[in-house]
Amino acid sequence: MNVVLSTLNAKYIHTSLALRCLKAHAQPDFDVAIAEYTIKDPAMNVVTDLFRMKPDVVGFSCYIWNIEETIKIMKMMKKIDPSLIIVLGGPEVTYDTREWMESIPEADYIVIGEGEETFKQFLTALQSDKNMKNVSGIAYRNHGEVLINPQRNKINLAELASPFRFEEDIPHLSKRVTYIETSRGCPFSCQFCLSSIEVGVRYFDREKVKDDIRYLMQNGAKTIKFVDRTFNISRSYAMEMFQFLIDEHMPGTVFQFEITADIMRPEVIQFLNDNAPKGLFRFEIGVQSTNDATNDLVMRRQNFSKLTRTVTMVKEGGKIDQHLDLIAGLPEEDYTSFKKTFNDVFEMRPEELQLGFLKMLRGTGLRLRAADHDYVYMDHSPYEILKNNVLSFEDIVKIKQVEDVLEKYWNDHRMDATVEFLIKNVFETPFDFFQQFGTYWDEQGWVRIGHQLEDLFKRLYEFLSVHHKEQADMAEGFMKYDYLSSQKHKPRKPWWNDMLTKSERSTIYQAILSQPSLLGKEFEEKAFTEKDLYKHTILDKVPFDMDAFLRNGEVLPGESILLVHYDPVTRTASSYAVQENRLHNKVS
Structure with missing residues (x-):
């Protein structure tokens, strides 16, 4: 057979x-x-x-x-x-x-x-x-x-054979995500999730799991994602596995977990901050909503202040990237409430913020009681909601506009400094920026066409020029910095018009060569040659004190000259700046 x-x-x-x-x-x-x-x-x-x-x-x-x-x-x-x-x-x-x-x-x-x-x-x-x-x-x-026929009793997971010992998989381990489970089941009862249906948590044999991980790493696996619904439900178990992975990981391997942030103890986070190599771990955290009434309706227990403490401690540790999830369309979460949820979570500046839409999955309590909240949803998969008693279809369309630009302008980290400037100085809240820009993006029909990197900068500048003209030039300065500092080599033709003539650029280079300390001690110590400067750097003007911004994040008035050096060996960019009046004094 x-x-x-x-x-x-x-x-x-x-x-x-x-x-x-x-x-x-x-x-x-x-x-x-x-x-x-x-x-x-x-x-x-x-x-x-x-x-x-x-x-x-x-x-x-x-x-x-x-x-x-x-x-x-x-x-x-x-x-x-x-x-x-x-x-x-x-x-x-x-x-x-x-x-x-x-x-x-x-x-x-x-x-x-x-x-x-x-x-x-x-x-x-x-x-x-x-x-x-x-x-x-x-x-x-x-x-x-x-x-x-009725289902059988649950399997004894400790007796299951390893699903990883197939020779035909070995050539693909380095190129694909490997999924692994160390437990099945979930202790929580969130009514939108299938995992809530299975009562209790069962574990696989720990030593077998460790042997599988060793085998996967030895055969080239680079990304190993744990599919346990709540990896840290047992603190002792999570600590044992974290220690094992820290001790035995191979360079270049990344381990990804779904964790429940509000039950993670500070001493566990401190242990990871102190001992985990940077980039070894990645956390996925389901926040879903910060509305307590909504969480009660879906039987979701969540202490947002403790969740915030965990996310903040992890972020300050600088070792672990975090992916936070939100769900639009949960019971009694209207547009205004979701806006608050978004802003509450964005305040923590997660490396990635995933904005999803409620799916009425077969078997879940929320689908069974859909009439209680007048849910209307797709008949076919993925059964995404179209509206409910507090969220209209028009509201959902608006939130989808937010999702589109959030992915392009925050999660891909193409222009972090620009976004930070805009949400602190131009827009009332982060959500307002993503919503207004997302609506403009949709109205221009850009959602239906492809985009090069330069297009994303041009389109943001166009939006700001139309709706926030007085701040557009300042924002363009941050966009220049984001664009130039994220390149691996000197760009041939930036997306903006040059603000310096060839003569002005030559004068600035000569001033810098004669007094490198103008761009700071770090720049001076690198002792760049004239050839290196002309070949591997780019100069431009920005309408604020870029030196102050690079040193401490302050946004102060005063035009600056921005210099970005592209190291041909490491393929990384380094940014330096000097106030234009200081440079002019030197030239004079």
Whole structure:
């Protein structure tokens, strides 16, 4: 019996842990092949590739991001070969299973919930008498009638085989994200999340997990993401794993965790700040909302002051990047309340702020009680909300405008100094900046076209020139600094018009060469030659005291000359500045 397990990942760099868990548990009784694709792959290409493998059974792992494309593929496969056995599994089909079986006749079976043991029993039954009566957690048909067997007791995770010891995976470990789990379940009951349905937290064998991590690192894995819903629910366990990863990590490896920030003790953070190498860890923190009434309605316990303490301590430690999540559309969170949530969280300046929209996932309490808040949402995946009793569709469109420019202008960190200047000096709040700019962006039709890096600077300057003309020149100075300081080599032609003539530039260079201390002690100590300055630096004028800004972040009046040096060896940029009047005095 030739069995193929397949799924459509969101991106090529992603890998499916679920398929590997099923394959590992099915061995040695069954030799299962894995075939992964992405949701961008043409359905015909996927079907062609799968049929070249000559399968008797094809299993698809189904999620909200791939179910629509998966259905297209399985319908095509059944038309080509009606005898092909198709089995589905995964969170998207674990709930409303009867509805799936009735609406997709091409699906012969559905594995419900935790799949390792069910899938193996299913294959055993299929290979013998095809009688599914004693297979727990399987949906099937008997003379046209849909039957659903109750799920089995939870598996003892300590007994599961490793899903990482497949030789065919080794060449790809350095290029893709490796997902690993050390526990299953979640102690919390957030009504918008599928994890709230499973009661309790179960752990895998710690030493086996450590051996897997060693194996992955030794074979080139660079990004290892823990999928535990709350990695730090057990402080002693988290500390043990953090210590292990610090002690045994290999250079270039990054470990990513989902943590609950308000339960993380200060001494744990201090330990990480003191001992973790910079860049080794990355935290994902679900804030979702700072509205206490909203959090109560979704049964989400959260102490925002403690969460803020954790995020702030981690940020001040400078070792760990943080990705914070918000969800627009939670119960009784209207536009004004969400604006406050956004500003509350942005105040912490996370390295990345993800603005998502509520998805009414099958099986969640919020979907079951959608009528309580007049939720209207998509009939198809990802079941995103369209409106509710306090948030109109127009409000959602406005928040989506914020999401678009937030991603381009904050999360990608193309112009941090510019954004910081604007939200402190031009706009009332951070949300107001992203909203006004996002609305303008949408009105210009820019959301439908591609953008080069230079375009992003030009478009921000255009917006400011139209709506905040009096601050546009000052903002342009910060944009110049952001643009020049983020380059790896000297740009050929900046996106703005030169403010210095060739003669003025030559005069400035000569003044700097004759008195390097004008640009500070650090610049003087580097002892740049005339050739190096002309070949590897760029000069321009900015309408504020850039030297004061570089030293302590102050924004003071007074024009400055900005010099950026591009090191050809390290491919990094260093910025220096001098007030223009000091330079003129030297020239005089």
